[in-house]
Amino acid sequence: MSTASTSPSATLSQPSSSAGALGVRLSGVGRTFDSKVVLRDVDLDIAAGEIVALIGASGCGKSTLLRQISGLDQPSTGRITIDGSPVAGIDLRCSVGFQEPRLLPWRSLEHNTELGLPRGTAKGEGRERVRELLRLVGLGHASGLRPRQVSGGMAQRASLARALARRPGVLVLDEPFGALDALTRLQMQDLLLDVHSAEPTTIILVTHDVDEALYLADRVVLLGADPQAPADGATIRSITVVPGARPRDRGDATLAHLRVELLDGLGVSAHHSS
Amino acid sequence: MTEKPSLAEAPAPDSGAGAPASLHQYASTYGYSAAGTEGNLVREPVRGERRGGQGWIIVAGLVLPALLLVAWFLISALGLVPEYRLPAPQSVWLAAVEFAENGTLATHIAISTQRVLLGFAAGSILGLALGALVGLSKWGSAFLSPTIGAFRAVPSLAWVPLLVLYIGINEDSKVTLIAIGALFPVYTTVAGALRHVDPHLVELGRAYGLGRLQLLTQVQLPAVVPSIVSGLRLALAQAWLFLVAAELIASSMGLGFLLVDSQNNGRVDRLFLTIILLGILGKTTDALIGLLEKYLLKRWS
Numbered sequence: 001m002s003t004a005s006t007s008p009s010a011t012l013s014q015p016s017s018s019a020g021a022l023g024v025r026l027s028g029v030g031r032t033f034d035s036k037v038v039l040r041d042v043d044l045d046i047a048a049g050e051i052v053a054l055i056g057a058s059g060c061g062k063s064t065l066l067r068q069i070s071g072l073d074q075p076s077t078g079r080i081t082i083d084g085s086p087v088a089g090i091d092l093r094c095s096v097g098f099q100e101p102r103l104l105p106w107r108s109l110e111h112n113t114e115l116g117l118p119r120g121t122a123k124g125e126g127r128e129r130v131r132e133l134l135r136l137v138g139l140g141h142a143s144g145l146r147p148r149q150v151s152g153g154m155a156q157r158a159s160l161a162r163a164l165a166r167r168p169g170v171l172v173l174d175e176p177f178g179a180l181d182a183l184t185r186l187q188m189q190d191l192l193l194d195v196h197s198a199e200p201t202t203i204i205l206v207t208h209d210v211d212e213a214l215y216l217a218d219r220v221v222l223l224g225a226d227p228q229a230p231a232d233g234a235t236i237r238s239i240t241v242v243p244g245a246r247p248r249d250r251g252d253a254t255l256a257h258l259r260v261e262l263l264d265g266l267g268v269s270a271h272h273s274s
Numbered sequence: 275m276t277e278k279p280s281l282a283e284a285p286a287p288d289s290g291a292g293a294p295a296s297l298h299q300y301a302s303t304y305g306y307s308a309a310g311t312e313g314n315l316v317r318e319p320v321r322g323e324r325r326g327g328q329g330w331i332i333v334a335g336l337v338l339p340a341l342l343l344v345a346w347f348l349i350s351a352l353g354l355v356p357e358y359r360l361p362a363p364q365s366v367w368l369a370a371v372e373f374a375e376n377g378t379l380a381t382h383i384a385i386s387t388q389r390v391l392l393g394f395a396a397g398s399i400l401g402l403a404l405g406a407l408v409g410l411s412k413w414g415s416a417f418l419s420p421t422i423g424a425f426r427a428v429p430s431l432a433w434v435p436l437l438v439l440y441i442g443i444n445e446d447s448k449v450t451l452i453a454i455g456a457l458f459p460v461y462t463t464v465a466g467a468l469r470h471v472d473p474h475l476v477e478l479g480r481a482y483g484l485g486r487l488q489l490l491t492q493v494q495l496p497a498v499v500p501s502i503v504s505g506l507r508l509a510l511a512q513a514w515l516f517l518v519a520a521e522l523i524a525s526s527m528g529l530g531f532l533l534v535d536s537q538n539n540g541r542v543d544r545l546f547l548t549i550i551l552l553g554i555l556g557k558t559t560d561a562l563i564g565l566l567e568k569y570l571l572k573r574w575s
């Protein structure tokens with residue numbers, strides 16, 4: 001991982017071609033599968049350039065909510081707008097990093113990452129961008145390899161590079177660092193923050209890691225169902241504004257109580273007592 | 275992966291029986307092998323063979339044929355089976371030399387190969403197109419697949435009388451029959467594979483802005499390349515099978531004709547020669563597709 005030690009912000013600071021970060025607004029969003037209510041009444045206003053972390057128990061509908069935002073799925077109720085205009089169908093203002101890497105097995109990591117480039121990118125420029133992104137995620141040496149030749153963590157980093165390639169207005173990431181080892185995970189978190197400051201974008205990410213949420217996000221949104229009425233579906237249980245400007249100190253003691261609060265919200269007691 | 279149904283395994287027309295009996299035998303042979311080959315769509319896993327191992331494998335594969343040849347030689351040298359039932363290897367060789375010298379062998383082989391290739395090409399192209407329609411479009415599938423399924427259920431040799439009636443006994447009817455034989459394996463594999471392309475990858479393509487056509491060329495087709503090739507491989511085996519059927523029924527040239535002709539003249543040596551030639555030709559064309567398959571699997575998976 002020596003590649004990740006070079007300062008990414010230096011190489012990423014070239015003028016961005018995207019329209020910049022875009023705001024996202026969800027009002028009364030709900031999603032029902034057949035007769036099963038998964039999400040209900042989700043109201044959330046995300047400012048352009050904000051980083052929002054979504055946390056919640058497994059199966060509570062986090063991925064489903066991301067799919068609504070990127071237009072891969074339509075909400076059963078409510079509406080979603082990006083930059084004021086409604087999301088109708090797949091919205092290319094969003095770039096999606098899926099929960100699984102979803103790399104095309106017959107393409108090298110480099111060509112997989114190319115898929116993320118906006119249509120009509122000049123060949124040379126695109127290749128340059130891809131090479132730079134792969135280097136940033138620590139895959140510079142592996143760009144010619146096929147997905148089956150790389151580890152799960154490498155595949156996930158390639159998928160992150162692909163999501164970044166478009167310089168999206170909204171970056172939607174579903175557990176982007178889930179398959180990474182602890183050290184790479186920290187490096188990728190810093191990389192994401194570097195990209196965010198060099199190329200303004202709104203980031204909505206799902207994570208299971210409360211510390212990651214507190215390190216990265218402006219706000220942490222806890223999704224979950226009402227324990228009294230679990231069949232009603234999940235909605236926003238709490239929104240936690242994380243104090244302090246980024247980059248934050250990972251050991252920041254002022255965040256400790258937030259951590260306890262959030263873990264509590266997830267149904268985990270912070271101190272294991274028997 | 276099912277081997278190309280070896281023609282040498284097909285029941286050879288009994289020397290006493292007439293043509294209708296052998297037609298029935300071929301029909302039942304076909305019915306059996308069609309079910310066997312089309313049903314078996316499991317792809318052979320790519321094996322990472324090392325270079326050094328390659329030569330050893332070829333030698334190992336040649337051991338049994340060599341043993342068979344020796345056994346054949348001994349059996350006929352010892353006179354265990356009369357010559358009119360089992361010719362000696364050298365008389366088969368002599369038959370080959372005689373044929374080769376007067377040029378008829380090359381003609382028979384050429385005309386048969388031409389029929390197989392034409393029928394195979396026509397059948398595979400049609401099979402690909404139909405398979406793509408049915409595999410990619412819900413409407414296409416709803417509209418077409420029951421009908422195609424019904425046509426497929428008709429044992430393909432049942433078309434023969436109709437083909438003869440409509441087209442006549444000529445090249446076209448033979449090539450058409452072979453095309454019918456080649457069509458269904460390609461159709462079935464391609465339609466099935468396209469239907470089962472990983473939905474995650476298709477969704478990925480859509481999420482990254484690929485249109486319908488780009489989705490097809492960049493995600494769906496590459497995903498089914500290995501299946502297409504194994505479908506083609508099955509189709510080629512079928513094409514040889516149908517070639518012999520077509521030529522047995524009515525022809526004045528080609529390897530199938532040679533079988534009937536040798537049978538009628540009691541030339542067991544030529545019968546053996548033809549069967550061996552069919553085996554060699556089938557295996558060679560199959561090996562060529564096998565090479566293509568190997569290359570494509572390396573490239574696309």
Ligand SMILES: Nc1ncnc2c1ncn2[C@@H]1O[C@H](COP(=O)(O)OP(=O)(O)OP(=O)(O)O)[C@@H](O)[C@H]1O
Nearest residue numbers: 033034038056057058059060061062063064065099
């Ligand atoms: N296409 C679908 N059809 C039916 N039910 C679905 C569908 N997609 C999701 N669900 C249901 O919606 C619920 C939420 O799923 P989702 O994938 O959003 O959970 P998640 O919060 O992302 O979970 P995890 O943390 O395990 O990834 C699940 O109970 C799932 O069964």
Ligand SMILES: [Mg+2]
Nearest residue numbers: 062063099174
């Ligand atoms: Mg999920």
